[in-house]
Amino acid sequence: MTSAKPPVFANADAAAIDLHVLDQDTCEDWLAAAPAMTANWARTNGFRGAIGQVVVVPAPDGQPAQVLVGYGRAADRARKRFNLAAAVPSLPKGIYRLAEGVAEADRAAESLGWLLAQYRYDRYKSGGDADTHLVAPEGVDAARIEALAAGEFLTRDLINTPAGDMGPDELEAAARDLADQHKASCTVIQDEDLLQQNLPMIHAVGRASDRRPRLINIKWGNSGPTLTLVGKGVCFDTGGLNLKPGSSMALMKKDMGGAANVLGLAHMIMALNLPVRLRVLIPAVENSVSANAFRPGDVLTARNGLTVEINNTDAEGRLVLADALALAAEDTPDLLISMATL
Structure with a gap:
């Protein structure tokens, strides 16, 4: 399903172009101590060390000898994140290595930002692979950063995929693929079985679509504290009978x-093989319009026995999450995190 290639660092032994990351407040001092050709080239190109500024210093054969990258001022960086990534779109194709300018405490975050800047969603067109790669800086746990970036890539791919190709079936398939990748279990309660297993509001919201409603349940890990993640999986929301305007x-x-x-x-x-017992619950539905759609004024009974009067069928997310959260709470996890869209 996914379009983006897994984000990875360049091989540590690769021939790489040095990146000199320069603070704006000390940039002129650096240039004053640099070889005259480098300093003149940077000044001629208006380089001042602002965030995102890039100057490629050529070798005699015209190929990049080194690259100067602006890092802004400390106060600028404090208000942003992934400041080094701002330069990535302006870099020529190649492999890069940090030569100086990024404090050890910031290297992991800046490395993650660099990998995230490689993201491309090209499922429906040929956008080409990312062509600026970084050697993992010294002291950075490369495997950890790659895992974080890969999780982000997965999230972006799922959200970017149009609903025609990302309905409850496809969301389930993505969850099963992930479970298989990590040797986790994945079970699904679907359609009328939702009523049999007391998940009535998930069924009510999704019953109007021919893309059948379901609850996806992933479990992983055998020791440690229990962590349950619940995520709203409304694959497309028309608003139901309270139909949304097109905009x-x-x-x-x-x-x-x-x-x-x-x-x-x-x-x-x-x-990252974190020491937790993980559970992921996803109510996956499409909120559609048909003769059997749930209606304004209907009163639904939730999993926990509470009754819910429907004032607006565009409030579908809280309904499906209510059943999923009630199910999650029955296991009294040590930590329960719910993520919706808005």
Whole structure:
């Protein structure tokens, strides 16, 4: 399903171009101590060390000898994150190595930002692979950063996929793929079985679609504290009988963003083999319009026995999450995290 290639660092032995990351406040001091050709080239190109500024210093054969990258001022960096990544789109194709300028405490975050800047969603077009690669800086746990970036890539791919190709079936398939990758279990309660197993509001919200509603349940880990992640998986939200206007419906492929986020986070947890007992619950539905859609004024009974009067069928997310959260709470996990879209 996914389009983006897994984000990885370049081989440590690869021939790499040195990146000199320069603070704006000390940039001129650095240039004053640099070889005259380098300093003149940088000044001629207006380099001042602002965030995202890039100057490629050529070798005699015209190939990049080194690259100067602006890092801004400390106060600028404090208000942002992944400051080094701002330069990535301006870098020529190649493999890079940090030569100086990024404090040891910041290298992990800046390395993660670099990998995230490689993301491309090209399922429907040929966008080409990312072509600026970084050698993992000294002191950085490369495997950990790659796992974090891969989880983020998974989340972005799921959200970016149009609803026509990312319904409850496809979301289930992505969850099963993830479970298989990490040797986790994945079970699914679907359609009328939702009523038999007392998940009535998930069924009510999704019953109007021919893409059948379901609850996805992933379990992983045998020791440690219990962690349950619940993610809203409304694969498309028309608003139901309280139909959304077209302008509000345009981005409703993202209404499964909570599910995408918990799957991405679950990948990070399992890839890093964190000492937890993980559970992921995703109510996966499509809120559609048909003769059997739930209606304004209906009163539904939730899993926990509470009755819910429907004032607006565009409040579907809280309904499916209510059943999933009630189920999650029955196991009294040590930590329960719920992610929706808004």
